[in-house]
């Protein structure tokens with residue numbers, strides 16, 4: 001049978017979190033706290049890997065939230081950043097989150113992007129990336145971040161995308177450690193655990 005459609009859905013609990021948090025996040029810390037909470041709840045509800053992300057308008061309005069859905073959705077590309085970018089693009093009805101340079105939207109990620117998500121950032125149209133935990137925090141609990149350029153932040157900056165690192169890093173890294181400590185699946189290429 002040929003598959004002609006692909007759909008995925010955020011876990012149900014994300015609606016409740018967004019409702020409870022409101023849609024306006026005035027500071028960088030508040031935005032990062034929200035994406036770290038996404039990652040934490042994804043672990044505690046058992047709905048995916050320990051990663052959260054969200055796209056915000058320049059004024060801090062939440063456009064779309066994402067969590068890692070790889071295992072439950074049986075799809076390797078559904079990292080939190082990819083999910084947040086895709087849902088933000090669906091929400092505005094345009095593949096370009098800058099909408100021709102008219103909007104300055106930012107991607108927040110609870111952990112620095114892997115090789116795939118790094119590649120997706122310039123294609124998305126965001127003008128800034130803000131990260132919590134470092135990729136070495138993810139690697140230290142067993143996740144493979146892929147073959148990333150050592151100077152990946154500089155590569156994004158060269159394309160006009162600002163990169164801010166270490167925002168609430170310890171809180172974000174604690175979620176990675178919690179995930180590893182509870183013996184949850186560390187899914188990597190060739191390690192599906194099946």
Ligand SMILES: [Zn+2]
Nearest residue numbers: 079114116117
């Ligand atoms: Zn990724």
